[in-house]
Amino acid sequence: MAGIVSTSKQGERVVVIGGGVAGSLAAKLLQADADVTLIDPKEYFEITWASLRSMVEPSFAERTVINHKNYFKKGRVVTSPAVNITETDVTTKDGAVIGYDYLVIATGHNDLFPKTRQEKLSQYQTEYEKIISSQSVLIVGGGPSGVELAAEIAVDFPEKKVTLVHRGPRLLEFVGEKAADKAFNWLESKKVEVILNQSVDLSSASEGNKTYRTSGGETIHADCHFLCVGKPLASQWLSGTVLKDSLDGKGRVMVDEHLRVKDRKNVFAIGDITNIPEMKQGYIAESHANVAVKNIKVMMSGGKKKKLSTYKPGSEIAIVSLGRKDSVAQFPFVTVVGCLPGLIKSKDLFVGKTRKARGLSPKLV
Ligand SMILES: Cc1cc2nc3c(=O)[nH]c(=O)nc-3n(C[C@H](O)[C@H](O)[C@H](O)COP(=O)(O)OP(=O)(O)OC[C@H]3O[C@@H](n4cnc5c(N)ncnc54)[C@H](O)[C@@H]3O)c2cc1C
Numbered sequence: 001m002a003g004i005v006s007t008s009k010q011g012e013r014v015v016v017i018g019g020g021v022a023g024s025l026a027a028k029l030l031q032a033d034a035d036v037t038l039i040d041p042k043e044y045f046e047i048t049w050a051s052l053r054s055m056v057e058p059s060f061a062e063r064t065v066i067n068h069k070n071y072f073k074k075g076r077v078v079t080s081p082a083v084n085i086t087e088t089d090v091t092t093k094d095g096a097v098i099g100y101d102y103l104v105i106a107t108g109h110n111d112l113f114p115k116t117r118q119e120k121l122s123q124y125q126t127e128y129e130k131i132i133s134s135q136s137v138l139i140v141g142g143g144p145s146g147v148e149l150a151a152e153i154a155v156d157f158p159e160k161k162v163t164l165v166h167r168g169p170r171l172l173e174f175v176g177e178k179a180a181d182k183a184f185n186w187l188e189s190k191k192v193e194v195i196l197n198q199s200v201d202l203s204s205a206s207e208g209n210k211t212y213r214t215s216g217g218e219t220i221h222a223d224c225h226f227l228c229v230g231k232p233l234a235s236q237w238l239s240g241t242v243l244k245d246s247l248d249g250k251g252r253v254m255v256d257e258h259l260r261v262k263d264r265k266n267v268f269a270i271g272d273i274t275n276i277p278e279m280k281q282g283y284i285a286e287s288h289a290n291v292a293v294k295n296i297k298v299m300m301s302g303g304k305k306k307k308l309s310t311y312k313p314g315s316e317i318a319i320v321s322l323g324r325k326d327s328v329a330q331f332p333f334v335t336v337v338g339c340l341p342g343l344i345k346s347k348d349l350f351v352g353k354t355r356k357a358r359g360l361s362p363k364l365v
Pocket of ligand 1: 048080144280319320
């Protein structure tokens with residue numbers, strides 16, 4: 001791809017790198033006031049926390065996999081990963097060179113995604129068929145993805161044998177022990193077998209032989225498996241850029257209270273990629289997007305009338321859905337499980353709310 005030439009005035013060009021939860025919202029909120037380019041390797045934004053429901057109900061993904069162009073009508077989408085940043089430009093893998101006045105980095109976690117929405121929808125259909133054609137399912141990983149997938153299958157297909165193996169001493173290590181124990185008990189009540197402190201040798205099973213060996217010497221019979229392990233931060237590529245000294249020891253981008261990258265005036269970082277000591281959650285990534293957008297608008301206007309907004313971590317809430325009705329929720333002072341906390345998330349998985357924040361109808365029209 002040739003370099004992209006922007007026709008807008010100097011001072012108005014914003015480049016957002018990453019079209020996930022934080023980047024999609026930032027691009028949407030800035031498009032009316034700036035000349036915005038959104039860089040993402042895929043053509044769509046996906047509501048991540050709805051993905052496990054789409055595996056047991058592929059049509060659910062029709063509302064949760066959204067082409068960037070549907071909510072980001074005024075800006076430009078470049079479908080290729082960013083590979084370099086200089087003081088003035090971003091370069092993508094396809095060779096596009098895009099100049100910026102303000103830069104927003106929101107690359108979250110690395111994953112392998114299909115490029116087009118249609119391919120993503122087909123992937124859910126394939127995963128669904130794999131589940132329905134299996135009598136027994138092995139889930140590897142007991143973080144939020146593994147727990148939510150085990151729960152979705154146990155609720156929708158109670159006749160199937162579900163086994164969840166987790167390497168750590170407890171499930172859901174990103175929340176407290178109470179929440180982890182409640183999730184464990186809930187899964188066991190639905191006849192999911194949970195095996196802790198063990199890993200699975202995935203090479204031990206072959207097409208004909210569906211027996212998996214664990215590190216503890218156990219054997220598990222399962223017709224198929226799903227790998228639900230945590231994904232690394234998508235920040236490694238930054239270590240070859242002008243921002244290489246802005247990464248902390250864990251590869252997170254260091255930001256100040258205005259969400260600007262340390263020692264940079266016009267570069268912001270938002271979402272899971274930041275080094276802010278708080279839970280990594282989508283609703284928090286959206287708060288970051290709101291603060292960065294406000295600050296970019298203030299800076300674009302010359303910054304004379306208003307001061308920059310400050311981001312302060314708030315009280316943390318984590319809700320892990322357990323099928324269509326229940327959930328386990330950790331609030332600042334109490335942790336609860338069942339259908340009452342389930343009312344908050346489990347039916348629609350915040351899909352309507354997330355679509356509305358991007359100016360879309362909660363339902364498909
Ligand atoms: C199973 C599960 C359930 C969850 N449930 C909830 C919940 O109920 N509530 C909640 O608030 N949060 C929840 N979360 C957490 C939430 O999904 C994340 O906190 C959120 O997605 C972080 O947003 P982000 O924009 O920082 O990153 P992501 O949403 O990960 O987006 C990153 C984007 O960057 C792109 N990208 C990567 N590398 C590059 C590159 N080099 N160039 C350009 N683009 C790039 C990717 O394609 C992607 O679009 C859940 C997570 C999981 C896994």
